[in-house]
Amino acid sequence: MAMKRNGKSPVSSDTDEKFMFFKDVSLGPHETQLRFRLIHFWEARNPVKKTIIGLEMLLIDEQGTVIQGFIPPGRIKKYLPDLKQGSVYRLNNFYGSKNKPMYRVADHIATVSFTWNSELSVLHEIPTCFDEDRFRFHSYEDFEANCDIKGDLYDVVGHMKLVNGHTLIERPTPDEVKIDTTRHIMVHVQSHDGPVMKLYLWDQAAADFCKKFNSYDNTPTLLLVTAVNTKRLGGTLALTSMSPSRIISTGSAQTRRLLIKQVSADVVTKPWYYIGCSGCHAKATKGATSLVCTNTKCEKINTAGVPQYRAKISVYDNSDQAVFVLLGDAGRVLTGRHASELVSSYFEANGSEGADHLVPVPEALISTIGQTHKFCVKVTQHNFSGDTRAITVTKILSLDTPSPTEASVGNDIAAMSEGATQSGDAVCEPHKGGGVTADEESKRACSSADPETAKRPRCEN
Ligand SMILES: [Zn+2]
Numbered sequence: 001m002a003m004k005r006n007g008k009s010p011v012s013s014d015t016d017e018k019f020m021f022f023k024d025v026s027l028g029p030h031e032t033q034l035r036f037r038l039i040h041f042w043e044a045r046n047p048v049k050k051t052i053i054g055l056e057m058l059l060i061d062e063q064g065t066v067i068q069g070f071i072p073p074g075r076i077k078k079y080l081p082d083l084k085q086g087s088v089y090r091l092n093n094f095y096g097s098k099n100k101p102m103y104r105v106a107d108h109i110a111t112v113s114f115t116w117n118s119e120l121s122v123l124h125e126i127p128t129c130f131d132e133d134r135f136r137f138h139s140y141e142d143f144e145a146n147c148d149i150k151g152d153l154y155d156v157v158g159h160m161k162l163v164n165g166h167t168l169i170e171r172p173t174p175d176e177v178k179i180d181t182t183r184h185i186m187v188h189v190q191s192h193d194g195p196v197m198k199l200y201l202w203d204q205a206a207a208d209f210c211k212k213f214n215s216y217d218n219t220p221t222l223l224l225v226t227a228v229n230t231k232r233l234g235g236t237l238a239l240t241s242m243s244p245s246r247i248i249s250t251g252s253a254q255t256r257r258l259l260i261k262q263v264s265a266d267v268v269t270k271p272w273y274y275i276g277c278s279g280c281h282a283k284a285t286k287g288a289t290s291l292v293c294t295n296t297k298c299e300k301i302n303t304a305g306v307p308q309y310r311a312k313i314s315v316y317d318n319s320d321q322a323v324f325v326l327l328g329d330a331g332r333v334l335t336g337r338h339a340s341e342l343v344s345s346y347f348e349a350n351g352s353e354g355a356d357h358l359v360p361v362p363e364a365l366i367s368t369i370g371q372t373h374k375f376c377v378k379v380t381q382h383n384f385s386g387d388t389r390a391i392t393v394t395k396i397l398s399l400d401t402p403s404p405t406e407a408s409v410g411n412d413i414a415a416m417s418e419g420a421t422q423s424g425d426a427v428c429e430p431h432k433g434g435g436v437t438a439d440e441e442s443k444r445a446c447s448s449a450d451p452e453t454a455k456r457p458r459c460e461n
Pocket residue numbers: 277278279280281282293294295298299300303
């Protein structure tokens with residue numbers, strides 16, 4: 001049934017009604033219907049006079065397009081009783097006003113503004129699937145570029161390193177009562193593989209954070225905050241929560257999955273392993289009919305491929321952050337499992353995948369996020385001169401092992417360097433025959449993983 005000219009919805013089933021998708025919303029008046037889920041709504045206040053400017057909303061339609069909504073102060077009373085975060089609505093008649101350039105939370109050019117004849121009603125029988133949420137994650141570079149210009153508000157997901165200056169090893173308990181006076185909480189958070197950033201959560205966001213953080217049985221380590229603004233404070237980039245901010249922590253299984261998907265790919269870069277020669281662990285490439293070892297001293301034809309660790313991990317101590325490369329034994333010590341075990345148990349559980357399928361970062365590796373270890377590393381001249389920051393881990397010691405003397409570190413490195421460089425060589429060798437290292441990600445990983453020593457094994461003692 002077509003919609004009546006006056007814009008009022010006809011008496012018909014939902015599926016017959018005409019409606020507009022957000023992507024088609026233009027500026028100006030519209031006598032048509034929108035259907036959306038209300039992701040979030042908040043009061044916008046004049047920061048000086050504290051008067052209400054209106055009610056702002058974040059809406060998502062069934063195509064996953066997000067648009068901002070706005071209810072002017074005089075009309076809030078009429079609609080507020082029906083507003084419930086997460087509910088699905090239909091809206092008849094609205095005005096497409098221009099999205100404001102400051103503190104934007106959606107990319108759309110228009111804002112759906114409620115007008116004198118707007119009719120909002122809850123859709124009880126939801127005809128189709130509406131996404132729960134949509135995030136706008138950005139890299140550290142985007143945060144930098146957007147710093148101090150009051151442009152877009154981005155969402156941030158990352159690993160919490162410190163909460164009000166306390167590490168998460170001994171769980172801090174941020175105090176909601178204290179926050180009433182300090183009004184804020186500071187979290188050091190690391191997003192993607194960028195540096196650690198200071199995130200200031202103010203007022204409601206600070207209170208929400210405390211409530212969420214203290215509600216978990218295990219110390220939460222991941223944090224997702226929406227709508228943060230970037231500012232330069234004392235020379236360093238800081239993120240600040242704004243009024244539309246929401247704290248979405250590691251609560252539901254669904255949020256956790258989303259967080260892991262976002263974070264693990266960056267913290268433990270893909271691919272996390274390569275297929276090595278069964279004899280010498282160098283990279284094995286696909287020959288015409290079999291796997292061939294790339295190590296010129298080995299040249300094993302028909303080698304059996306054995307998955308080996310080669311994972312970049314992001315590590316953090318009290319003052320700095322670095323990227324380490326885990327190879328062979330170090331990977332096994334960290335996770336307790338050999339890479340080949342993890343790969344085969346993945347294929348056992350997902351039998352239908354082809355052998356060329358890249359095994360996702362396993363839980364055994366993801367679960368090491370947040371742990372504390374003592375790493376012995378191999379630092380070469382290249383780590384200081386080149387643009388690489390990836391440092392090879394030679395050994396992982398238990399925490400109670402006394403710090404090794406310089407001499408013993410030298411010996412450790414000497415003992416490990418050949419194996420490490422061989423693996424490095426193997427993985428970094430340019431290689432066009434397909435296989436795990438053929439993609440862009442790996443090339444980048446290789447270019448930053450010490451090509452000097454990869455070509456020319458050497459010992460440093
Ligand atoms: Zn070999």
